[in-house]
Amino acid sequence: MASSGNGNVANGNGTARNGLPAIHTHKKHVNGICHDDSGPTVKAKTIDELHSLQKKKSAPTTPVTGSQTPFATLSEQERQKQQLQSISASLASLTRETGPKVVKGDPAKKSESQVHHDHHHHHHHVATPTIAVSDSALKFTHVLYNLSPAELYEQAIKYEKGSFITSTGALATLSGAKTGRSPRDKRIVKDDVTENELWWGKGSPNIEMDEHTFMVNRERAVDYLNSLDKVFVNDQFLNWDPENKIKVRIVSARAYHSLFMHNMCIRPTPEELENFGTPDFTIYNAGQFPCNRYTHYMTSSTSIDLNLARREMVILGTQYAGEMKKGLFSVMHYLMPKRQILSLHSGCNMGRDGDVALFFGLSGTGKTTLSTDHNRFLIGDDEHCWSDKGVSNIEGGCYAKCIDLCQEKEPDIWNAIRFGTVLENVVFDEHSREVDYSDKSVTENTRASYPIEYIPNAKLPCVGPHPKNVILLACDAFGVLPPVSKLNLAQTMYHFISGYTALVAGTEDGIKEPTATFSACFGAAFIMLHPTKYAAMLAEKMEKHGATGWLVNTGWSGGRYGYGSRIKLPYTRKIIDAIHSGSLLNAEYKKTEIFGFEIPTEVEGVPSEILDPINTWSDKKAYNETLLKLAGLFKKNFETFTNHKIGKDNKLTEEILAAGPVF
Numbered sequence: 001m002a003s004s005g006n007g008n009v010a011n012g013n014g015t016a017r018n019g020l021p022a023i024h025t026h027k028k029h030v031n032g033i034c035h036d037d038s039g040p041t042v043k044a045k046t047i048d049e050l051h052s053l054q055k056k057k058s059a060p061t062t063p064v065t066g067s068q069t070p071f072a073t074l075s076e077q078e079r080q081k082q083q084l085q086s087i088s089a090s091l092a093s094l095t096r097e098t099g100p101k102v103v104k105g106d107p108a109k110k111s112e113s114q115v116h117h118d119h120h121h122h123h124h125h126v127a128t129p130t131i132a133v134s135d136s137a138l139k140f141t142h143v144l145y146n147l148s149p150a151e152l153y154e155q156a157i158k159y160e161k162g163s164f165i166t167s168t169g170a171l172a173t174l175s176g177a178k179t180g181r182s183p184r185d186k187r188i189v190k191d192d193v194t195e196n197e198l199w200w201g202k203g204s205p206n207i208e209m210d211e212h213t214f215m216v217n218r219e220r221a222v223d224y225l226n227s228l229d230k231v232f233v234n235d236q237f238l239n240w241d242p243e244n245k246i247k248v249r250i251v252s253a254r255a256y257h258s259l260f261m262h263n264m265c266i267r268p269t270p271e272e273l274e275n276f277g278t279p280d281f282t283i284y285n286a287g288q289f290p291c292n293r294y295t296h297y298m299t300s301s302t303s304i305d306l307n308l309a310r311r312e313m314v315i316l317g318t319q320y321a322g323e324m325k326k327g328l329f330s331v332m333h334y335l336m337p338k339r340q341i342l343s344l345h346s347g348c349n350m351g352r353d354g355d356v357a358l359f360f361g362l363s364g365t366g367k368t369t370l371s372t373d374h375n376r377f378l379i380g381d382d383e384h385c386w387s388d389k390g391v392s393n394i395e396g397g398c399y400a401k402c403i404d405l406c407q408e409k410e411p412d413i414w415n416a417i418r419f420g421t422v423l424e425n426v427v428f429d430e431h432s433r434e435v436d437y438s439d440k441s442v443t444e445n446t447r448a449s450y451p452i453e454y455i456p457n458a459k460l461p462c463v464g465p466h467p468k469n470v471i472l473l474a475c476d477a478f479g480v481l482p483p484v485s486k487l488n489l490a491q492t493m494y495h496f497i498s499g500y501t502a503l504v505a506g507t508e509d510g511i512k513e514p515t516a517t518f519s520a521c522f523g524a525a526f527i528m529l530h531p532t533k534y535a536a537m538l539a540e541k542m543e544k545h546g547a548t549g550w551l552v553n554t555g556w557s558g559g560r561y562g563y564g565s566r567i568k569l570p571y572t573r574k575i576i577d578a579i580h581s582g583s584l585l586n587a588e589y590k591k592t593e594i595f596g597f598e599i600p601t602e603v604e605g606v607p608s609e610i611l612d613p614i615n616t617w618s619d620k621k622a623y624n625e626t627l628l629k630l631a632g633l634f635k636k637n638f639e640t641f642t643n644h645k646i647g648k649d650n651k652l653t654e655e656i657l658a659a660g661p662v663f
């Protein structure tokens with residue numbers, strides 16, 4: 001322990017430094033020297049030595065001894081060198097000959113990172129090999145490689161304005177000017193292959209760019225990253241299915257981004273990291289740096305560019321971390337269907353009996369809220385694969401909306417917001433650091449990103465058997481969709497392809513018209529192939545495994561937005577419980593007009609009168625008009641799909657077309 005320095009600094013001859021006589025205490029005197037023996041002293045002679053004692057060197061991840069021969073394993077030094085070579089290759093400019101000089105470690109810690117320059121060895125320091133060849137700069141790019149959450153907290157707090165520790169230990173951050181994704185700035189390289197494979201044109205999220213422009217932006221991002229003192233590099237995995245795991249590398253400039261991806265991707269074990277090798281896909285996140293609007297195709301300062309042939313993604317002009325997560329999801333929407341695996345924008349959980357449910361829905365409809373269920377095992381909240389073996393989560397974490405988050409209604413998400421969790425754009429008390437989840441001052445899209453194991457009943461590894469229930473979520477601000485409907489296969493496909501929800505844009509300045517959103521496969525922003533490709537796969541899998549489809553309205557009841565109110569979360573949970581338990585499957589049903597939904601007459605724990613929405617509207621005429629209006633919007637939206645065949649069997653296509661609203 002350091003001395004508190006209040007007057008007992010003796011110089012050995014009984015006189016304090018300032019010349020005044022030393023104050024004599026009752027302590028023992030040996031040879032006239034006053035010893036402060038109130039506790040054991042440290043085993044260090046200098047402050048620097050003391051500091052060097054504080055941090056224990058992490059053990060090398062491969063035991064040097066063991067059954068393997070010394071020739072089979074690389075030396076620690078050789079392994080580090082290869083890792084740096086791989087990172088240097090990632091960061092290499094493609095217009096110059098060699099990669100930049102990279103060195104591992106924090107540039108702030110000069111004594112550690114530059115140890116390779118001097119020839120004497122510090123006793124507990126493993127000399128860091130460097131890559132000698134470089135023409136890009138004389139400086140080093142310091143690489144902060146797979147840092148731990150604690151290290152990333154320190155980096156964020158020290159160097160990134162707007163980073164704070166909240167009262168529960170989460171890292172509060174700001175994502176800058178962008179607090180949501182920028183779908184209109186997402187571009188895909190159109191080449192000979194993708195031209196034929198991908199979905200282009202009307203309704204498609206894939207805005208084209210050419211290879212050359214991609215390279216211009218890539219170079220811009222790489223040069224920006226190399227101009228920095230340090231970059232963060234994460235090597236991680238996607239997909240819990242061991243046979244279809246994808247290795248991803250994320251190069252970023254902010255600790256916030258590195259911690260976000262640490263949480264969202266699958267974290268490698270030390271052994272897996274050691275054998276990582278070269279990544280299958282690399283993200284260059286230069287979000288603080290804008291794209292150049294003189295560059296061809298650029299329509300704003302933001303560009304998110306995907307090159308499937310190069311297996312690379314470049315981010316310029318947005319720091320919103322969700323771009324990385326959803327960019328990789330797009331990649332999975334391309335890679336997985338090639339392997340006959342269906343990628344899904346859905347949450348997923350499993351009951352004690354192994355019954356799996358998928359929760360589809362657009363942003364804000366309840367995937368995270370409803371898949372996080374205290375009575376069930378969470379497989380994942382947002383991105384999944386459905387293969388011949390069953391379901392697997394693509395990610396290693398969850399990304400929950402936190403606007404109006406309430407401990408009582410969503411206890412598991414509330415409790416997950418602790419040390420290690422990234423809290424984006426929330427407002428907190430400047431002294432207590434208590435978060436006010438109702439505050440929308442920065443944005444309505446406040447988010448928490450946490451590792452999936454922060455949810456107590458997460459299913460690890462995040463895989464499960466074939467789904468029994470497929471629940472389509474819609475937040476219907478028109479208030480005309482029933483709280484729950486049982487769907488036949490054709491209806492499930494119709495609503496999956498439609499991908500409907502209706503949210504209200506601004507809740508602040510008075511009542512606004514709800515606007516219908518149709519997003520194919522409940523995630524048009526992320527799909528790569530034509531929607532009918534995914535729909536055909538879903539139909540085939542649901543049929544084969546006997547899954548039942550449901551449509552659940554998590555939106556308005558008792559009138560449209562401004563008149564009625566959002567269906568209470570406890571009621572929606574009761575409905576979901578009844579689906580899981582199987583009790584709803586055998587309930588009594590009646591068929592609705594127009595949409596032809598099968599709606600139950602009773603659900604345990606839910607007032608029966610709300611099950612048919614007409615009962616909750618006082619103005620029946622207004623109800624019928626609104627219902628017809630919505631049905632018309634569905635019809636109009638579906639026109640673009642009428643000419644597409646689904647699957648080998650044309651019969652299903654006709655059935656699907658007939659499964660929409662009839663009026």
Ligand SMILES: Nc1ncnc2c1ncn2[C@@H]1O[C@H](COP(=O)(O)OP(=O)(O)OP(=O)(O)O)[C@@H](O)[C@H]1O
Nearest residue numbers: 362363364365366367368369401554567568569572
């Ligand atoms: N009846 C209800 N059912 C579900 N969610 C509700 C209900 N009423 C209110 N909510 C709120 O709606 C929001 C649902 O958001 P959630 O995070 O689950 O969206 P998501 O589908 O996961 O979207 P994203 O893909 O953007 O992550 C939560 O804030 C939740 O508290």
Ligand SMILES: O=C([O-])CC(=O)C(=O)O
Nearest residue numbers: 180181322326363382399
């Ligand atoms: O990607 C995001 O920003 C959040 C999300 O899950 C979605 O919009 O579906």
Ligand SMILES: [Ca+2]
Nearest residue numbers: 368382399400
């Ligand atoms: Ca979510």
Ligand SMILES: [Mn+2]
Nearest residue numbers: 345362363382
């Ligand atoms: Mn999502």
